[in-house]
Amino acid sequence: MSVIFFMIGISLLMALxxxxAFFWSMKTGQQDDLYTPSIRMLLEDDAPDTPKTQSNAE
Structure with a gap:
């Protein structure tokens, strides 16, 4: 019987x-935008950087 009380206590501590953790994530803004990260791979990136050529204005 004491094992049941122990397990109930442990489960209550885990639930708390x-x-x-849920309230901390809500307070720090972890759950603000759930849609954009899932489609970020579909959005077009900026053009890749092209190497700059040296000018002959020496």
């Missing part, structure tokens, strides 16, 4: 830990 997950709840605290």
């Amino acid at each position: 830990g997950f709840l605290g």
Whole structure:
């Protein structure tokens, strides 16, 4: 019977830990934009950098 009380206590501590982590993530803005990261690979990047040539204005 004491094992059941121990397991209930551990499960409550874990639930409180997950709840605290959820509130921390909401406070720090971790959940602000969930849509853009999933389509970021489909968006067009900027043009690649081209090597600059040296001018002959020495």
